Amino acid sequence: MNILMLGWELPPHYVGGMGVVCDQLTRQMARDGASIEFVLPFQGNYSGISHMKVTAALDQDATTLMKSGGTYDSTYYEITAADGHKKTRTLYEQVHAFANNLRHTVKLGSFDIIHAHDWLTLKAGIEAKRISGLPLFVHIHATEYDRAGGGHGNPLVREIEYMGLHMADHIFAVSERTKQTLIEQYDLPAEKISVARNVMEIPRVLIDEEHDTYRYIQSMRDAGYGVVINAGRMTVQKGIYYLLEAAKLVIEKRPKTLFLLMGGGEQIPELLEQAAALGIARNVIFTGRVEGIGKQWRDGFRVADLFVMPSVSEPLGMVPYESVAYGAPALISKQSGIAEALQHVLKADYWDTFRMADQICAVLEHRSLHDDLLRNAQQEQSLHTWAPVSRNIHTQYHRVMHEQRCMTGATI
Secondary structure, three states: OOOEEEOOOEEEHHHHHHHHHHHHHHHHHHHOOOOOEEEOOOOOOOOOOOOEEEEEEOOHHHHHHOOOOOOOOOOOEEEEEOOOOEEEEEHHHHHHHHHHHHHOOOOOOOHOOOEEHHHHHHHHHHHHHHOOOEEEEEEEEHHHHHHHHOOOOOHHHHHHHHHHHHHEEEEEEHHHHHHHHHHHHOOHHHHHHHEEOOOOOOOOOHHOOOOOHHHHHHHHOOOOOOEEEEOOOHHHHOOHHHHHHHHHHHHHHHHOEEEEEOOOOOOOOHHHHHHHOOOOHEEEEEEOOHHHHHOHHHHHOOOEEEEOOOOOOOOOOOHHHHHHHHOOEEEEEEEEEHHHHOOOOOEOOOOOOOHHHHHHHHHHOOHHHHHHHHHHHHHOOOOOOOOHHHHHHHHHHHHHHHHHHHHHHHOO
């Protein structure tokens, strides 16, 4: 099976979970016999990737792109071409440039299928299908509906999503929740969508490393403070507003509690003001943007007693995998796709701040609960692998290709 895969990032040049997911998924698919050419919109050093061919569709440097603010949250990019020339490009111009340059980058006739990840690659996927006639598979990790916290969001993004989803021959959704969102918000038939739930496999060498980034927090923990962490983008979708409301209730009961909010995002100024207005600013630490591939990110979980993910609308949510691996049990919102897959975590509605606060206090006050949650979650997580995900994807590839061959034969 020869696959043209379209993505927006891969390790080591990435800012979100998408890069890690694409890397781990394609490694399993390659083990299962797939031949993959992965096309990105920028150039970088991908010497650590040998299981597939990585191709740049545009003449621009990935490291400069990441420094300009990342791949998902930036309105404007400062692009540095290979010749050193700098220019500014909007995200939408970047999406269009990716699609327009694809035909000049790869030989479309050498593939069996096209596999495009999320809205950023959908215009390129549509163009590749138009030119080649190959079946298009769209892999949805998050929708604009989710990013807007359950709202309509950016109409330009919604338009691209809608067109790409309806042009697709089949769609992979990362959870049943995401599948239902696609049916209800994007007018798609259920039979066109199958669930391919992402997992995260974390190397043992990373799990066993020493932690030393947050020594000041560790010293406060040693002095009797409890530490609650949230890690990710500070956006409306992530529900940090509700976590701070719950934090006030926790701190009223347990003044020696710290809340470590690890990550960047456009909502930080608003959240700083909220923490001050609630009178809990001295107990809340904002780190700002932290690289998701770095030791600072991993060490945050290692000094925490509990990870809380209060997302308003989360297609899946991969960070609980990391928190559990690095030693922090998890409390997640019922409005997250990962709630379907993980049983040994605490769960609450994102808006139920009283229940959230009660559960946080329970973990901080009862070490046996903390230890049982963590041990059982780690055992459960060890059973989640990419193998069944890859098998499911290959099954859908073959099914759609067979159906199209039958239709072509019937027409002839």
